[in-house]
Amino acid sequence: MxxxxxxxxxxxxxxxxxxxxxxxxxxxxxxxxxxxxxxxxxxxxxxxxxxxxxxxxxxxxxxxxxxxxxxxxxQIFSSRLYLSPQKSFCYQWISYAAxxxxxxxxxxxxxxxxxxxxxxxxxxxxxxxxxxxxxxxxxxxxxxxxxxxxxxxxxxxxxxxxxxxxxxxxxRDTVYAAVRAYYKGVSGITARENEFHIIKEVDGYFWIFPLPDGYCNIGFGVINDKSKKSGSQKDIRQKLAQILASERFRARFENAQAEGEIKGFGLPLWTKDRxxxxxxxxxxxxxxxxxxxxxxxxxxxxxxxxxxxxxxxxxxxxxxxxxxxxxxxxxxxxxxxxxxxxxxxxxxxxFLAKNPFILKWLIYLMPPQRVINWAVKKLKI
Ligand SMILES: Cc1cc2nc3c(=O)[nH]c(=O)nc-3n(C[C@H](O)[C@H](O)[C@H](O)COP(=O)(O)OP(=O)(O)OC[C@H]3O[C@@H](n4cnc5c(N)ncnc54)[C@H](O)[C@@H]3O)c2cc1C
Structure with missing residues (x-):
């Protein structure tokens, strides 16, 4: 050889x-x-x-x-960020994404x-x-x-x-500890749209991404901060169960079946030039x-x-x-x-981690869609 x-x-x-x-x-x-x-x-x-x-x-x-x-x-045409169950804004993807x-x-x-x-x-x-x-x-x-x-x-x-x-x-690099699970039969899905939900249970967001054959990829991430004693795999698995059972999502997951285990892994975030x-x-x-x-x-x-x-x-x-x-x-x-x-x-x-109230303000102010499109484009989010 x-x-x-x-x-x-x-x-x-x-x-x-x-x-x-x-x-x-x-x-x-x-x-x-x-x-x-x-x-x-x-x-x-x-x-x-x-x-x-x-x-x-x-x-x-x-x-x-x-x-x-x-x-x-x-193929995914849009992403929708839910600031609350009633308030959301949508961004249409121009280039091919899937x-x-x-x-x-x-x-x-x-x-x-x-x-x-x-x-x-x-x-x-x-x-x-x-x-x-x-x-x-x-x-x-x-x-x-x-x-x-x-x-x-x-x-x-x-x-x-x-x-x-x-x-x-x-x-130590900044790492998100994130979990992912596959579910089939989640209700209320908009075809070809990724959902991001700002929820009180996590600092970041909870996602629901549609996949072929009726599956969805769901999950969320938290900053793995040892000093807060949060972010262990056990913690975040429990949190996922709590989110799915919450008033906001219970009905959507009532008839959904999980496929395989809930799995966790780290995301090494970019934090500085190195x-x-x-x-x-x-x-x-x-x-x-x-x-x-x-x-x-x-x-x-x-x-x-x-x-x-x-x-x-x-x-x-x-x-x-x-x-x-x-x-x-x-x-x-x-x-x-x-x-x-x-x-x-x-x-x-x-900035958002230090000033979480900004997101709450957004919920109340709810800027017009064209302002959001402009900001997403400018920030290249
Ligand atoms: C929960 C979660 C959700 C995410 N969601 C998204 C998303 O929706 N969109 C997105 O763009 N990114 C997402 N990411 C990030 C994305 O998964 C990674 O950035 C991407 O996989 C990086 O690709 P890579 O090739 O660098 O590493 P990997 O995909 O991790 O591949 C590394 C490969 O190296 C092999 N390997 C490791 N160690 C050894 C070794 N010692 N010897 C030989 N082989 C080895 C592994 O088997 C693996 O095949 C997410 C990450 C997580 C954890």
Missing amino acids: NTTFDVIIVGAGPAGSACALALDGKGLNVALIDKATFPRDKVCGDAIPGQSFKAMRQIKPEWELQLRAMCKQT NSKRFYFDDFLFRLVKDQTNTKIFQNKQVNKLSIHRDSVTCILEDGAALSASIIAGCDGNHSVVKRSCLPPQK RISGERFILAGDAASLVDPIQGHGIDKAIWSGVIAANQIQRCFQHDNFQSDFMTGYENEINQRFGRELRRSYCLMK
Whole structure:
């Protein structure tokens, strides 16, 4: 078995698969490793932002069309924010956006890599450790096997082993602890519309996103703040039961059936600029903490950062330069694409957390729809 590659990508979620797709045809010998066997579940709201499709178009327009044609998705035309049961406002999406269970969405991307590129794939192989040498990187897998490459892309999500091995320990990132459940038969659904509800039970919002075959993805997130002693998985599961039994939602869930378990997972929110690359490594997606602090969107950032990482990797080989200084080209590009948007979301999140009465004011003032459309567009929410 070949154990030496030009590039090793750890993690075959949206970031890793996009990176492998974008490296296709660049003359590099690429390995993609994942601890899971695909298709696999990923705890998520399953709302695929429009930018995810745009990023796929950037890699290959044909792949974006294939992704849009995938049958296991529901196109979403609008999102509605309920400030109270009676007061809501709606935002119409201009670009194509969809909801799709990650079981299908991620598997589709992974299959593109498997079937349409020369990437060497390792499934069911966990990377346990890695070490960076003067002219290579070595990954040690759970079974003791060692794989090496000139550069490694850490696309291995929130608990990234690549990040932990390559960067000094950082002050704990801000993480949302979020839960997700699948329900069939929820009543009162508006077709092709995502619902966000501001409710007293949680600081953030409760979501209901329609999926194909009559399913809905429901869930909510809370800032995992140890000092408040809240945000444990047990706490948030109990809270979900409390929300569904509340007066506001009881009737809508009366005849609905849950499918599978309620699952929780963390979202590594973007909070500040930080190192996300260095000598012979690069981080993308959740491993680089690129989740939008207001919307909780991370799939689009994962795909885009996978593409941008692939561009940087190509530059490294062209210039035969894998030094930390040279990698800042990647960080600048990420900053250029997402910096303003993420900084704005972060400030807005902080502002709303400090001034929760603003949302209450909104309920009473209820600005006209055109003001809301303007604000959403301006803030790029
Ligand atoms: C409850 C919840 C709701 C969310 N809702 C939305 C939403 O509606 N829309 C949205 O855009 N985003 C949402 N997000 C965020 C989104 O899920 C992530 O931003 C996105 O999955 C990031 O993709 P990724 O490829 O970076 O990581 P992941 O999708 O986490 O993929 C990482 C991959 O790495 C593999 N891996 C991990 N460790 C190792 C290892 N040591 N060795 C080998 N393989 C490894 C894993 O098996 C996995 O396949 C939500 C997140 C949560 C938790």
